[in-house]
Amino acid sequence: MEISEIQTRIENLPLDDQNLIYKQLVNLVNDLDIDISQIQSSQKASESRHCPHCQSSHTVKNGKEHGVQRFLCRSCKRCYRVTTGTFNARMRKGKGELLKLYMKSLLGGDSIRKSASKCKIAVPTSFQWRHRILAALQTQQTKVILDGIVESDDIFLPYSQKGQRNIERKPRKRGKGIFEPKKRGISDEKVAIIISQDRKSQKHLQVATRGRISEKNIEEVLDGKLSKNSILCTDSHPSYIAYAKTNKIEHKTIKATAKQYIKEGKYHIQHVNQTANEMKKWLDNFNGVATKYLQNYLNWFAVLKRIETAQIPLRELSIMICASFDAIKIIKAIPNLSYI
Numbered sequence: 001m002e003i004s005e006i007q008t009r010i011e012n013l014p015l016d017d018q019n020l021i022y023k024q025l026v027n028l029v030n031d032l033d034i035d036i037s038q039i040q041s042s043q044k045a046s047e048s049r050h051c052p053h054c055q056s057s058h059t060v061k062n063g064k065e066h067g068v069q070r071f072l073c074r075s076c077k078r079c080y081r082v083t084t085g086t087f088n089a090r091m092r093k094g095k096g097e098l099l100k101l102y103m104k105s106l107l108g109g110d111s112i113r114k115s116a117s118k119c120k121i122a123v124p125t126s127f128q129w130r131h132r133i134l135a136a137l138q139t140q141q142t143k144v145i146l147d148g149i150v151e152s153d154d155i156f157l158p159y160s161q162k163g164q165r166n167i168e169r170k171p172r173k174r175g176k177g178i179f180e181p182k183k184r185g186i187s188d189e190k191v192a193i194i195i196s197q198d199r200k201s202q203k204h205l206q207v208a209t210r211g212r213i214s215e216k217n218i219e220e221v222l223d224g225k226l227s228k229n230s231i232l233c234t235d236s237h238p239s240y241i242a243y244a245k246t247n248k249i250e251h252k253t254i255k256a257t258a259k260q261y262i263k264e265g266k267y268h269i270q271h272v273n274q275t276a277n278e279m280k281k282w283l284d285n286f287n288g289v290a291t292k293y294l295q296n297y298l299n300w301f302a303v304l305k306r307i308e309t310a311q312i313p314l315r316e317l318s319i320m321i322c323a324s325f326d327a328i329k330i331i332k333a334i335p336n337l338s339y340i
C-alpha cells in the first residue's frame, strides 16, 4: 500500500478514529525516542556515588577494568563497578531495541510465551527477562515512604509451587484419631501478603509469611515504611495492635466485621480492601503465580497505575527499572526466602 493511500484512508475515517490513530502514532514515536542504555547510564552516574554494598557515599574512582569504571568504597573497603547488579547485566541480547520490544510486550500484558515469540527469544530467556525486570521494580517499593493516613491489611493466597520440580509432598495422614481437632483457620498452605497504602495512592505490597501473621512479620514489612506523622488504620488484628503499640504509632482500628465502617469521618480501610480485590483479580491473568515469584508480581502491581497513567508508559517503566541495581541479587535470594 502506498503511503498516500494510507493517508487518504485515514482522512476518510470518522474524526474519533482519526484521533485514535494519531494518538497511537504519537505513542509509537515517543517509544522510538526512548534510549534505555542512555537512561541506564544517567541513573548509573547518579547511583555510582553510592556503594551498592553498604549505601555509603564515601566512594572514590579506582581505575578501570575492561574499560568499565571501578569504584572503591572507603566505608566498607569493597570495590564495585557501576554495572553491578543492573537488571540486564549479562543479558546478552537484553539491550537496545529488543529489550524495548520486550518491555512493550510486558506492558501489553502478554504472557511469557507470547513475549518470547514476539521477540524471537527462547521461553526460558523470556522468563528470565520478565523476572529481572519485575525484581528491578522492587526498588520502587524499597523507596516508598507512606505518609498521612496509611491503611494496611493482610490477605491470603494459596501457597503454590507451580513449575517446581521437587514438589513438597504433603505428609500422609497416618493414624489420625477422630478426636484430634481439625486444623482451623489459616494454615501453612496460605501465604500472607501485607498491603499498605496512603491517601496519595502510594502502595506497598509484600509477602510477609506463610500462615498466620505475627507482630514480627508486620514489623519486618512496615519497618521504615511509615513517615513520622502517619496514622495507621487496620482491622483489629491483635498483631497490628501490638505492632503499633510497640512502635508508638498512632493507630485506628476498624472492626473487621464492618468493613464499610468509617471512624471520625476519615479513618477506614476501604482503599486497601479495594486494592486487595483488584490485585487478586489482576493475578488471575497469570494463571496462578508460583509463591517464589509472587513478590515480583507484587512489585509490578504496586507501580502498575503509575506506569499506565504516565504520559509515556514505556519511558516510566524504563526509568523505574534503570533505577535498580540489585535485581540480580533479589533473584538470587529467592530460594532463601522464609516463606518458600
Ligand SMILES: [Zn+2]
Residues within 6 Å of the ligand: 051, 052, 053, 054, 055, 056, 073, 074, 075, 076, 077, 078
Ligand atoms: Zn560500601
